[in-house]
Amino acid sequence: MIPFNKPYLTGKETYYIEDAVRSGKISGNGKYTQKCQKFFEDLYGFSKCLLTTSCTDALEMAAILINIKEGDEVIMPSYTFVSTANAFVLRGAKIVFADSRPEHPNINEDTIEPLITSKTKAIVPVHYAGVACNMDKIMELAAKYNLYVIEDAAQAIDSFYTGRDGVKRALGSIGHLAAFSFHETKNIISGEGGMLAINDRQFIDRAEIIWEKGTNRSAFFRGEVNKYGWVDVGSSFLPSEIIAAFLWAQLENIEDIQSRRKQLWDTYFTSLAGWAAENGLALPVIPEYATNNAHMFYLICSSLGQRSRLITKLKEADILAVFHYISLHKSDFYNNSHDGRELPYTEKFTDCLLRLPMYYEIHIDRVIKQIMR
Incomplete structure (x- = not known):
């Protein structure tokens, strides 16, 4: 049988998992989480990365960060996985679906502007098959109408976009926020897993709080506050060190x-x-x-x-x-x-x-x- 997908093991996944277990810390935001996040920040130029338990979680964090609420409208392609829409529906948004391009499943950028209303809050381009949407057009529309852009880069690790200015940028580094997947069907895997990439620095501090169940726990462990508590909405979005250790073996290869x-x-x-x-x-x-x-x-x-x-x-x-x-x-x-x-x-x-x-x-x-x- 030739299956549709078969997870590839580089050889060090179980070694790093054992190392994480023996370190005495297998909950989130330990050594391997930090190594993975720094890898992405250094290689692809994201301002800040936070590993999550799934791309779905990363999208939900993005929806919280831009304060999606009842009555807001979010434009995205209809040809995408349900998680792209669910993240915003859960916050009360109305989804406004755009058509695909004639020759490619990506969103047709030329159909977006007529869909924008006074209620539009964000555009969510999906880089289908890891192939870039026309981000120049999308970012220009966002600037013109004061909208957020959240890149659904679930399939787009290690893929790039060259803009009209001739600059080559990693997908996920162009919008205000981006979400990646490390599901077992992706290029780089951790079984289940994802990542939020933050490019607009105004979101970094709050993203850490949302990531840590709405607490300022990360700031506490860095010594920035003398105690931590509940300061915002949030959830348990960060993965265990076991997932991050597996991911690190993949990133090395x-x-x-x-x-x-x-x-x-x-x-x-x-x-x-x-x-x-x-x-x-x-x-x-x-x-x-x-x-x-x-x-x-x-x-x-x-x-x-x-x-x-x-x-x-x-x-x-x-x-x-x-x-x-x-x-x-x-x-x-x-x-x-x-x-x-x-x-x-x-x-x-x-x-x-x-x-x-x-x-x-x-x-x-x-x-x-x-x-x-």
């Missing part, structure tokens, strides 16, 4: 992991290009301003029927390919709250996008041969 994944992605692309063209399928598109972190490889089928037949053919050969997402604007939960606009490209990707198996140790030739049979 990020170059090797990324090199292998890019090699696999390129093999898929070059091997399937001719077959796809002959059979009416499209391959992923990488805009000029974006890099490819090889988070996933997908096909855009010509119809729902073609996708279903391809899934069945692969499954019969013990190869698991999957589809996602189901459009959020037509979900059972939010359908009645959507404003009724048609989002045709979102629907196209819902019906036609197929993700192929992608992991470090995959026997990719077998997948490719079966697809082209």
Whole structure:
């Protein structure tokens, strides 16, 4: 069986976990948490990083930080995972869904401005497949209408955007806040896990408080206050040292992991290009301003029927390919709250996008041969 995903172990995960256990501290914000956070700050230029138990938690922290409340509106793509919307719905916001680009599942930046009202509080671009949205356009709109930008960078570790100014910036370092995932399906993993990246420094102190259950505990342990207590809303967002220790082993090997994944992605692309063209399928598109972190490889089928037949053919050969997402604007939960606009490209990707198996140790030739049979 070739599964859709298989977690890759670099070799030191259990060693660092044992080290964390033997240190006598396995609750959050210990040695490995701090090592991981500093790694991201140094390598990608985030002002401050806080590890979380999931990307979902990081998004929920972001919603709290920008004071989302009942009646606020948040613009985001419909083609995304439910966590992107849930984080803001939980605070009382109304979600205003935008369509995807014609050639890529990312939000169509040109459709955002007509959706902005006096109630709009934030834009949440999702860097689907680790490929950048057009952040120049999004940040310009945010500045024009005094909005926050929260990058959903769940899939976007080690991916970059080159702006009109020619500067290359890490995804997650451009918006006011950003959320990353280290779920086992991502490039860099810790089983479950995530991170909040803070680029607007006004949020740093409060983020630490929210992260620590609404207390100023972090400031207390740094000696900045002589006691700590409940000073704001918050929750238990920080992960244990066991999760952080596992993550550290992955981060030490990020170059090797990324090199292998890019090699696999390129093999898929070059091997399937001719077959796809002959059979009416499209391959992923990488805009000029974006890099490819090889988070996933997908096909855009010509119809729902073609996708279903391809899934069945692969499954019969013990190869698991999957589809996602189901459009959020037509979900059972939010359908009645959507404003009724048609989002045709979102629907196209819902019906036609197929993700192929992608992991470090995959026997990719077998997948490719079966697809082209």
